[in-house]
Amino acid sequence: MDGQELQKIAGDCAVGLPGVDLEHRFGPDWKVYKVHGKVFMLMTNMPGRPVVILKADPDDAAALRQQHADITLGYHMNKKHWITAEGGGTIDEKLVKELVIDSYRLVVGGLPKVEQSVDPRTYGRRA
Known part of the structure; x- marks a missing residue:
């Protein structure tokens, strides 16, 4: 899958989650996905990519970076808690969707219970 397809799958997955807003806060080249005002996903183009x-959970992030050459430290974010x-x-598509949902759940889990759109x-x- 190329980078544009990756962004389309991730964006489509994100906008379908409860309580999500999309902003172009840092300019037209950045898409910022938030749940109740908290960022859980960003999209942009690094030079040509x-x-x-x-x-991501820090332990999961480390494992993902080891298993996937296309997953690296979070670009312009805390390197322990974010991945690129x-x-x-x-x-693949399945992994992209899992990463988006995991990111969303982590952020929702940090919200006050009254603001949690879902049980994180x-x-x-899957049951």
Whole structure:
């Protein structure tokens, strides 16, 4: 999958999640996805490379970087809690959607209970 396809899949997945807003806060080249005012995903083009930047559990982030050459440290974000995904041969549609939902759940889990649009412990998980 190329970078544009990666961004389309991630964007389509994100806008379908409860309570999500899309902003172009940093200019037209940046898409910022938020849930109740908190960022869980960003998209931009690094020189010639469309990327998706997502929040990740630190242990999961380290494992993902080891397993996938197309997942690196979070671009312009906290390197421990964020990852950058770009198009290439190691990421498929299923993984992109899982990463988006995991990022969303992490952010929702940090919100006060009254603002949580879903149960972050169970949302998007298969029984």
